Amino acid sequence: QVQLQQSGAELVKPGSSVKISCKASGYTFTSYDMHWIKQQPGNGLEWIGWIYPGNGNTKYNQKFNGKATLTADKSSSTAYMQLSSLTSEDSAVYFCARVRLGNFDYWGQGVMVTVSS
Amino acid sequence: QFVLTQPNSVSTNLGSTVKLSCKRSTGNIGSNYVNWYQQHEGRSPTTMIYRDDKRPDGVPDRFSGSIDRSSNSALLTINNVQTEDEADYFCQSYSSGIIFGGGTKRTV
Numbered sequence: 255q256v257q258l259q260q261s262g263a264e265l266v267k268p269g270s271s272v273k274i275s276c277k278a279s280g281y282t283f284t285s286y287d288m289h290w291i292k293q294q295p296g297n298g299l300e301w302i303g304w305i306y307p308g309n310g311n312t313k314y315n316q317k318f319n320g321k322a323t324l325t326a327d328k329s330s331s332t333a334y335m336q337l338s339s340l341t342s343e344d345s346a347v348y349f350c351a352r353v354r355l356g357n358f359d360y361w362g363q364g365v366m367v368t369v370s371s
Numbered sequence: 372q373f374v375l376t377q378p379n380s381v382s383t384n385l386g387s388t389v390k391l392s393c394k395r396s397t398g399n400i401g402s403n404y405v406n407w408y409q410q411h412e413g414r415s416p417t418t419m420i421y422r423d424d425k426r427p428d429g430v431p432d433r434f435s436g437s438i439d440r441s442s443n444s445a446l447l448t449i450n451n452v453q454t455e456d457e458a459d460y461f462c463q464s465y466s467s468g469i470i471f472g473g474g475t476k477r478t479v
Binding site: 289298299300301304313315349355356357358359361362363364 | 404406408415416417418421422425427461463465468469470471472473474
């Protein structure tokens with residue numbers, strides 16, 4: 255069965271960076287786009303960008319250019335998102351999600367990132 | 372880039388029918404598929420409707436999706452509302468990127 259297992263919660267200091275992971279299993283990792291989505295407490299969903307693990311192509315929401323960097327390791331079927339120059343506005347839950355038939359058919363459990371000194 | 376606008380909240384009674392709307396600001400609602408997601412508190416979203424009106428396996432047939440061209444909106448209809456339907460509902464479409472509506476909190 256398809257599973258997206260994300261890394262654990264992070265408490266990080268302002269100005270630092272964090273890298274979170276999303277390990278895929280149960281399907282061919284290189285055949286599907288992997289997207290990342292942000293959700294601030296009590297708020298809606300915000301699309302960050304996607305990566306196609308097959309060739310490493312990426313596309314970002316302009317708002318996250320320079321903030322988020324998406325990578326993928328085919329050998330471990332793991333997608334990564336690095337967030338840099340963190341501020342309190344980056345405190346949120348971050349989801350990875352696979353796209354199939356034009357919708358996010360599987361989601362990770364989410365990673366809570368808290369930016370605090 | 373268009374905006375998808377959803378009502379902040381809607382309250383319904385058990386057993387009733389509710390229609391959740393998702394209005395596209397510019398351009399034709401039928402130009403790009405709309406998906407609907409349900410999110411319970413503290414959980415990841417799950418797909419209830421994809422490509423306007425398709426229901427994934429395992430989603431009860433009480434849930435249906437449609438397009439209302441007169442209001443340039445997508446609609447998620449829930450018949451015979453149950454307590455487990457109390458959740459947040461997000462619509463989603465795409466343009467040059469992925470666009471989410473702000474979400475509707477549905478309370479029973």
